[in-house]
Amino acid sequence: MSPGSPRWLGPVMLLPAIVYVIGLVGVPFVLSFFYALGDVKVGSVGWHFVGLANFRSVLENPTFRHALSNSFVFTISSQILVLVGANVLALTLKDAFRGRRFLRFLILLPWVAPVSIGSIGWKWILDSLYSVINWVLVRLHLVKPLDVPMWLGQPTLAMISVILVHTWHIMPFATVILLAGWTAIPKDIPEAAAVDGAGYFRTLFQITLPMLLPIVNVALLFGIIFTFTDMTVVYILTRGGPYDTTQVLPSLAFFTGILGSDLAEGAAISLFLVPLLAAVAWLMLRTARRAEVT
Amino acid sequence: MSDGRPAGALERVLKRGILLAFSVALAFPFYWMAITSFKRTTDLYNLKNNPFLFSEPPTLEHLRLLLRETLFLRWFANTCFAGLLVAVITLALAMPAAYALARLTGRWGEQLGIAIFLTYLVPPTLLFIPLSRIVANLGLQDSIWAIVVVYPSFTIPFATWLLMGFFKAIPPELEDAAMVDGLTRFQAFVRMVVPISFSGIVTVVIFAFTLVTQEFVYALTFISSAAHQTVGVGVPIYLVRGDVYYWGSLMAACLIASLPIGILYNLFLDRFIAGFTVGSVK
Numbered sequence: 001m002s003p004g005s006p007r008w009l010g011p012v013m014l015l016p017a018i019v020y021v022i023g024l025v026g027v028p029f030v031l032s033f034f035y036a037l038g039d040v041k042v043g044s045v046g047w048h049f050v051g052l053a054n055f056r057s058v059l060e061n062p063t064f065r066h067a068l069s070n071s072f073v074f075t076i077s078s079q080i081l082v083l084v085g086a087n088v089l090a091l092t093l094k095d096a097f098r099g100r101r102f103l104r105f106l107i108l109l110p111w112v113a114p115v116s117i118g119s120i121g122w123k124w125i126l127d128s129l130y131s132v133i134n135w136v137l138v139r140l141h142l143v144k145p146l147d148v149p150m151w152l153g154q155p156t157l158a159m160i161s162v163i164l165v166h167t168w169h170i171m172p173f174a175t176v177i178l179l180a181g182w183t184a185i186p187k188d189i190p191e192a193a194a195v196d197g198a199g200y201f202r203t204l205f206q207i208t209l210p211m212l213l214p215i216v217n218v219a220l221l222f223g224i225i226f227t228f229t230d231m232t233v234v235y236i237l238t239r240g241g242p243y244d245t246t247q248v249l250p251s252l253a254f255f256t257g258i259l260g261s262d263l264a265e266g267a268a269i270s271l272f273l274v275p276l277l278a279a280v281a282w283l284m285l286r287t288a289r290r291a292e293v294t
Numbered sequence: 295m296s297d298g299r300p301a302g303a304l305e306r307v308l309k310r311g312i313l314l315a316f317s318v319a320l321a322f323p324f325y326w327m328a329i330t331s332f333k334r335t336t337d338l339y340n341l342k343n344n345p346f347l348f349s350e351p352p353t354l355e356h357l358r359l360l361l362r363e364t365l366f367l368r369w370f371a372n373t374c375f376a377g378l379l380v381a382v383i384t385l386a387l388a389m390p391a392a393y394a395l396a397r398l399t400g401r402w403g404e405q406l407g408i409a410i411f412l413t414y415l416v417p418p419t420l421l422f423i424p425l426s427r428i429v430a431n432l433g434l435q436d437s438i439w440a441i442v443v444v445y446p447s448f449t450i451p452f453a454t455w456l457l458m459g460f461f462k463a464i465p466p467e468l469e470d471a472a473m474v475d476g477l478t479r480f481q482a483f484v485r486m487v488v489p490i491s492f493s494g495i496v497t498v499v500i501f502a503f504t505l506v507t508q509e510f511v512y513a514l515t516f517i518s519s520a521a522h523q524t525v526g527v528g529v530p531i532y533l534v535r536g537d538v539y540y541w542g543s544l545m546a547a548c549l550i551a552s553l554p555i556g557i558l559y560n561l562f563l564d565r566f567i568a569g570f571t572v573g574s575v576k
Contacts, residue, residue, distance in 0.1 A: 010398030229417035250419035
């Protein structure tokens with residue numbers, strides 16, 4: 001702390017930002033616990049403690065149990081695809097070549113374009129009648145013209161579509177994060193390994209990838225948060241259907257709490273996001289701290 | 295690495311091939327939006343036509359419909375209005391906070407900086423139910439002001455974190471010299487530090503605009519009439535009438551909403567990435 005600055009100046013400059021964030025993140029966060037433990041509906045007055053009744057009724061609901069398992073299927077499978085795809089893509093994109101900037105722009109579009117808008121683009125591509133994918137499949141004689149796949153109308157295919165569209169959305173983000181990691185690796189270390197006779201894949205798997213691990217962690221942790229808490233892709237593509245088979249926790253919380261006006265059960269459903277979020281935040285802190293030490 | 299060995303050439307061809315395949319797969323929906331926007335409706339809905347080609351002459355009819363007969367331009371204006379205000383609120387609160395964390399608060403400031411960053415991880419889908427009541431109590435339901443007030447709750451943490459890095463990179467001697475010349479610490483911040491952080495400020499403004507364009511959940515929850523929406527909800531929800539999708543106009547709207555934000559974001563990409571990687575990359 002340098003002379004000439006009064007002790008109170010730092011806290012005073014910080015205070016407005018802290019109050020704003022506490023007011024609009026901290027307060028609603030605490031409120032959502034109160035809602036989940038009470039009996040609030042839209043327009044209801046007062047609050048009565050009902051204990052774990054909301055959680056009990058949510059857990060007894062088969063739609064909720066399906067949404068809970070969908071959330072994990074959705075997150076795990078899309079993150080595996082993202083990690084593999086983004087690593088391959090970063091590997092091919094890391095060295096300079098002509099047209100690299102333009103390609104990077106194209107590749108980044110799915111992440112930067114609003115996800116609701118990208119999803120509606122996919123809804124047209126996966127349309128039940130005019131799907132371009134089905135047109136190609138019919139032309140290649142892989143499916144019969146009168147028996148085309150209903151990408152968004154059949155439960156398993158709809159879940160696969162939701163997962164793939166989300167993978168499409170997140171992969172560019174993971175790729176640019178990994179690219180930042182590649183540029184940070186000193187060039188001489190892999191080169192020294194090559195001089196010592198290590199082949200391309202040996203250098204890749206034993207030297208470079210371990211050095212990339214912290215940054216892979218960052219990409220993965222953000223990816224998990226963005227996926228586990230997302231409702232946009234599901235909402236636009238399927239509205240949770242057919243017959244609630246593609247509901248995930250956030251979309252079910254929206255349908256129950258906002259459209260269904262049952263604030264208490266909606267809040268209870270979204271609180272099931274908290275344990276995973278807390279675990280990810282803890283891992284993120286560990287990654288950050290380890291980076292500080294080295 | 296590729297030093298003329300045959301393995302090097304093979305590796306390069308393989309890499310280019312993979313890269314090409316990924317680029318096509320990732321950019322395809324945008325190509326599809328473009329081609330759909332200019333096709334006649336009869337061409338779009340004729341299953342005998344090759345969908346990759348124009349079987350009938352292209353048309354500007356979908357674009358005309360979009361700009362003249364829908365609320366698209368209104369949503370565009372709403373988005374810009376909200377983006378501007380969110381940027382102003384974010385800068386007004388995050389700049390002093392970031393400076394305090396960078397210079398004035400020492401060790402506990404560092405801990406607090408991490409705590410502020412962590413609030414960025416709290417998702418809208420956890421908060422939207424209580425916030426919908428808070429917004430109603432503030433009298434802001436179904437108004438663009440609802441999102442103007444709520445969005446800074448994600449932009450402030452990110453901007454504070456980003457600007458803190460910026461301010462730390464400025465040599466402290468700059469303000470020390472200004473203070474020897476008689477300025478107070480706060481005046482030195484306003485007159486010396488803020489002007490040379492111009493590019494950091496621009497980054498925050500772009501971030502605020504991209505966020506207002508991309509956000510979906512809060513805008514969908516708080517705003518219930520079509521005329522008050524932003525592009526991100528207006529296009530996918532309110533361009534659909536009943537169950538009828540006007541695919542031509544819809545895809546034109548998607549393309550127009552995606553490209554400018556894509557170009558802007560690309561220009562500032564490296565700085566955003568630095569914000570996300572939390573010091574894991576030096």
